[in-house]
Amino acid sequence: MAHNQFALLTQRRFLPFFLTQAFGAFNDNVYRQAIIGLLFYLGVDDAQRTLYTNLAPALFILPYFLFSATAGQIAEKLEKHKLIRITTSMEIAIMSLAAVGFVTQNMTILLIALFGTGLQSTLFGPVKYSILPSVLKPEELTGGNGLVEMGTSIAILTGMIFGGLIFTLAGTHGPVVAATAIIVLAVTGNLVSRMIPRADAGEPDLKIQWNPIPESVKIMRMTRRQPAVRNSVLGVSWFWFVGTVLTSQLPGYALTNLGGDPTLYIFALALFSIGTGVGSMLCERLSARTVEIGLVPLGAFGISAFMIDLYFARTGAATATGLDVAAFVRSAGSWRIMIDLVGIGLFAGFFVVPLFALIQNRSPKNELSRVIAGMNIQNAAFIVSAAVLGVVVQRFLHWTIPQVFLALAIANALVAIYIFTIVPEFLMRFLSWVLVRTLYRLRVSGVEKIPDEGAALVVCNHVSYMDALILSASIPRPVRFVMYYKIFNIPVMSWIFRTAKAIPIAGAKEDPEVMRRAFEEIDAALADGQLVGIFPEGALTKDGEIAAFKSGVERVLEKNPVPVIPMALRGMWASMWSRRSNRAEGGWLDRMRVPRRFRAAIEVVADPPQDAAGVSAQSLEAQVRALRGDRA
The missing domain is CATH 1.20.1250.20 (MFS general substrate transporter like domains)
Known part of the structure; x- marks a missing residue:
């Protein structure tokens, strides 16, 4: 059954959070635009309006510099549902103060409240994005972030329109209407936030350091580690x-x-x-x-x-x-x-x-x-x-x-x-994405089972010269593929393979030095917690069938007992870049022909990671055969 990201909007693990953050963005913009409306309502001169338009953004953004380090620690230490309730309760208090400013038409109070909304947004920001990996599956992260960004964009736009119209439509009742609107929106956001399910703290034992300067330096370094x-x-x-x-x-x-x-x-x-x-x-x-x-x-x-x-x-x-x-x-x-x-x-x-x-x-x-x-x-x-x-x-x-x-x-x-x-990974992924989705209709299943971090060995059948590129475009993490050195050196493609840090290998009789260096690079990559991908058949299939897996995979796992992820390519034998040919004596131009159907339908499937203990070349071969099934 096809997945629809909008289905997240029907689920309690996502919908209340989505609505809470949308109400917050909407209310912030209603408030800021209503202040502009009040300035016109009061008939202040251009100089005062200019002062506000320069001062207001500064007051809103200042808390991000002063309190982000503290906000990040609090968001790490507290259970996320609890922190969201606290920040939405703060919003009620801040908007109540702002309401007093509207009713009394006091710009000083309104600007103090604006600083408060910046503080509340500073506290909410870290939990807004850190809660998503806690409530969404890895394969739902892109869709969930897309919904959040879409909701934020719409909330900002509609909030600006609504806030800008308050004094236009309400006339002399504008201050009271603005005051009422921002309180009602804040209360609604708080009530909705109470339906957000529990999401555990990232680091409940963290000791909060309140000095913002050294902590700001520390968390900025944290963002630069990877x-x-x-x-x-x-x-x-x-x-x-x-x-x-x-x-x-x-x-x-x-x-x-x-x-x-x-x-x-x-x-x-x-x-x-x-x-x-x-x-x-x-x-x-x-x-x-x-x-x-x-x-x-x-x-x-x-x-x-x-x-x-x-x-x-x-x-x-x-x-x-x-x-x-x-x-x-x-x-x-x-x-x-x-x-x-x-x-x-x-x-x-x-x-x-x-x-x-x-x-x-x-x-x-x-x-x-x-x-x-x-x-x-x-x-x-x-x-x-x-x-x-x-x-x-x-x-x-x-x-x-x-x-x-x-x-x-x-x-x-x-x-x-x-x-x-x-970071060449960005561009390499782009080229992989463009090439693969231009040449094929790709369907991916099971890759969400690949761990987000830590070393693992990916094993797959080998059908075409494009296999590593297709798997790179399917697996969300970077993979260090081990590939035959002559494929590694194909013009143009070699730049992508080198950028992806692929590992060239040759047979022991063909070039023992290249083979030795390859195994050293594999060991180093796995020791560093990276994903390594190998094609244990050792060569492209000549007839579309899966050949016997060679013992090199056992040699790798004996020295590096990391989780193994069996994967299979389906539908590649009939596509371009495989060795299939209509001519008995066909040359490489025949083998690299355009497939009969433009953008051939292919599939990448993966099994869950399994412990290296007891794994053999034969057992992995059987798993990959079962994964591929009858669709060569």
């Missing part, structure tokens, strides 16, 4: 940088370059938010329910491509002014701009969701909350940098908004290239 996690955190922070620059420029862009009235800004933001939500939701389908970081380069370069096109779509000021949404849609060139905004959001979803899933998947479970807290500190720094840079390039360098978009697109591409250079 290169893939470190650069995923960097990628998420860069996502916030790009998003901050883009969304902060949209009001001016809608007014000056699109010729719109105030409603057009919300429409432009809605297009971006809808794109982000759709992109987030598509991640699970595109990744075949694994943590597919191959989508990250696709997302990064897609963002740049659409942002460059946005620059060329409208490089100067609009010829018309005061356009509402309907008038803008009817104007020349509007559809290109709308598609670009949706496209930027779509590829932003492709970019950020796999990064969140990788951070959750690869971080030690007893450190995840602190890693998220460290990421939040870095996110805050990038958001502030984006805001400052936006002001500098426009006020001092006199860049137009389209020029800011173009510069951001180029910077985004350069940062992406930098990240993929220092």
